[in-house]
Amino acid sequence: MQTDLSSFSNPDFRRGASGLKEIAWYLVSSLFFRHSLALGKFPGFKAWLLRRFGAKVGKAVVIKPSVQIKFPWKLTIGDHSWIGEHVWIDNLAPVTIGSNVCLSQGALLLTGNHDYKKPSFDLITQPIVLEDGVWIGARSVVCPGVTARSHAVLAVGSVATKELEAYQVYQGVPAEKVRQRVILKGS
Amino acid sequence: MQTDLSSFSNPDFRRGASGLKEIAWYLVSSLFFRHSLALGKFPGFKAWLLRRFGAKVGKAVVIKPSVQIKFPWKLTIGDHSWIGEHVWIDNLAPVTIGSNVCLSQGALLLTGNHDYKKPSFDLITQPIVLEDGVWIGARSVVCPGVTARSHAVLAVGSVATKELEAYQVYQGVPAEKVRQRVILKGS
Amino acid sequence: MQTDLSSFSNPDFRRGASGLKEIAWYLVSSLFFRHSLALGKFPGFKAWLLRRFGAKVGKAVVIKPSVQIKFPWKLTIGDHSWIGEHVWIDNLAPVTIGSNVCLSQGALLLTGNHDYKKPSFDLITQPIVLEDGVWIGARSVVCPGVTARSHAVLAVGSVATKELEAYQVYQGVPAEKVRQRVILKGS
Numbered sequence: 397m398q399t400d401l402s403s404f405s406n407p408d409f410r411r412g413a414s415g416l417k418e419i420a421w422y423l424v425s426s427l428f429f430r431h432s433l434a435l436g437k438f439p440g441f442k443a444w445l446l447r448r449f450g451a452k453v454g455k456a457v458v459i460k461p462s463v464q465i466k467f468p469w470k471l472t473i474g475d476h477s478w479i480g481e482h483v484w485i486d487n488l489a490p491v492t493i494g495s496n497v498c499l500s501q502g503a504l505l506l507t508g509n510h511d512y513k514k515p516s517f518d519l520i521t522q523p524i525v526l527e528d529g530v531w532i533g534a535r536s537v538v539c540p541g542v543t544a545r546s547h548a549v550l551a552v553g554s555v556a557t558k559e560l561e562a563y564q565v566y567q568g569v570p571a572e573k574v575r576q577r578v579i580l581k582g583s
Numbered sequence: 584m585q586t587d588l589s590s591f592s593n594p595d596f597r598r599g600a601s602g603l604k605e606i607a608w609y610l611v612s613s614l615f616f617r618h619s620l621a622l623g624k625f626p627g628f629k630a631w632l633l634r635r636f637g638a639k640v641g642k643a644v645v646i647k648p649s650v651q652i653k654f655p656w657k658l659t660i661g662d663h664s665w666i667g668e669h670v671w672i673d674n675l676a677p678v679t680i681g682s683n684v685c686l687s688q689g690a691l692l693l694t695g696n697h698d699y700k701k702p703s704f705d706l707i708t709q710p711i712v713l714e715d716g717v718w719i720g721a722r723s724v725v726c727p728g729v730t731a732r733s734h735a736v737l738a739v740g741s742v743a744t745k746e747l748e749a750y751q752v753y754q755g756v757p758a759e760k761v762r763q764r765v766i767l768k769g770s
Numbered sequence: 771m772q773t774d775l776s777s778f779s780n781p782d783f784r785r786g787a788s789g790l791k792e793i794a795w796y797l798v799s800s801l802f803f804r805h806s807l808a809l810g811k812f813p814g815f816k817a818w819l820l821r822r823f824g825a826k827v828g829k830a831v832v833i834k835p836s837v838q839i840k841f842p843w844k845l846t847i848g849d850h851s852w853i854g855e856h857v858w859i860d861n862l863a864p865v866t867i868g869s870n871v872c873l874s875q876g877a878l879l880l881t882g883n884h885d886y887k888k889p890s891f892d893l894i895t896q897p898i899v900l901e902d903g904v905w906i907g908a909r910s911v912v913c914p915g916v917t918a919r920s921h922a923v924l925a926v927g928s929v930a931t932k933e934l935e936a937y938q939v940y941q942g943v944p945a946e947k948v949r950q951r952v953i954l955k956g957s
């Protein structure tokens with residue numbers, strides 16, 4: 397059997413906003429998120445904009461320059477989390493980021509997949525959940541449907557394809573567990 | 584022995600177009616390909632532009648925003664293929680993409696290499712061939728000289744350094760065969 | 771124990787320049803480094819600009835388009851080295867690049883890390899040294915504190931997390947030694 401992309405379908409996918417809202421977000425994203433200007437000097441401004449487009453964003457969230465977010469209305473971020481430079485949140489499906497989470501520079505959150513067993517190569521979207529204290533390393537990728545449990549770490553340049561257990565460090569393509577994360581009291 | 588880049592040479596490399604054509608492509612690429620504006624609302628427009636610069640592009644090819652193509656005059660694409668967001672086709676040598684091929688977001692096709700056994704670090708360019716139904720996953724890299732046979736799959740964040748066999752799935756850095764791709768009839 | 775990013779501190783980090791100098795570099799970087807215009811037709815211009823901002827740059831250094839450099843005042847480059855397209859030198863700490871070094875397209879040099887064993891997630895910056903003749907492959911990453919000894923090679927898409935020995939080739943995430951690099955005389 398062969399793939400036939402002319403028969404492609406994504407019947408269950410909902411964009412979640414009107415075309416007008418998407419265009420408005422495109423403009424706001426271009427002006428305030430996707431370029432390299434350091435608007436971090438106005439803390440809270442980007443979070444405020446995201447909330448205007450339906451995102452749930454907690455307090456003291458840091459959003460660095462050159463960040464790409466697909467659909468803010470499918471994004472939830474807790475308190476004191478950081479979104480690094482050149483991070484790409486490609487959230488066709490909901491992405492839920494807890495508190496004290498760090499997404500380092502160049503990290504990519506992927507929610508879209510394809511069913512490569514079907515000729516029609518159907519789109520499959522799956523949510524991503526990053527619980528409190530998670531650290532997603534620089535230039536790493538989180539795949540659709542992945543949950544990173546509390547304080548899990550994904551190392552630089554790694555690809556998470558399955559659940560990351562709490563307080564464990566993962567590395568590689570695909571990422572495997574390599575050690576425990578111990579956080580020392582009073583240090 | 585040491586590398587001496589002042590002696591660098593690439594005697595066999597041909598850019599394949601006049602300087603004027605390169606400048607024209609630079610402008611067209613900047614205006615219509617490399618930015619984030621969703622011109623997909625005008626299907627066929629980008630394919631038409633590519634053909635004006637010597638590319639062979641089939642019908643119903645989808646080209647997403649923020650795509651970088653080095654030399655369109657060294658590019659061939661079949662029918663119903665998709666070029667995802669932030670894909671970079673760095674085709675110093677010819678790149679041939681079949682029909683029903685999907686290049687997911689952030690994929691990189693590399694055709695330039697260096698002979699690291701020579702002090703002069705000579706440029707070596709080698710073509711890439713992606714046969715029908717191939718899927719190159721998000722943020723993955725295809726190295727110079729690689730052929731991906733019919734319906735091969737390169738997983739997210741992987742690096743293909745050698746031929747990918749037909750209907751097989753590859754993963755890792757470097758990518759190794761991990762399973763078969765079975766496409767189910769009537770599904 | 772849990773991470774608490776509201777307690778984040780980086781007491782030992784020095785930006786190394788005045789706010790005014792940073793703003794000036796932001797503008798110069800935006801105008802001449804970070805976009806896609808091929809200014810390589812004016813050899814030496816970008817190196818001259820980098821020197822104005824405190825970088826030590828040798829002769830005949832090639833800097834391709836779309837390059838991002840954090841702090842030029844923490845950058846040293848020898849003679850005849852190449853900085854490829856979309857290279858990102860994120861040098862919070864000093865980065866020292868020797869002569870005849872090639873950073874291929876999309877390579878990332880990381881100098882910032884976090885102490886994930888502390889609730890305050892302290893910033894740790896560590897320098898990077900790339901000795902003469904080193905080749906950092908396309909879309910690869912060099913981690914904080916790494917030294918690449920003379921003529922070491924990091925393969926495409928790999929992540930260097932520890933010292934790369936002289937005249938050895940490394941590959942993978944994390945990168946492991948895979949073969950020796952022999953440079954042939956008179957070739």
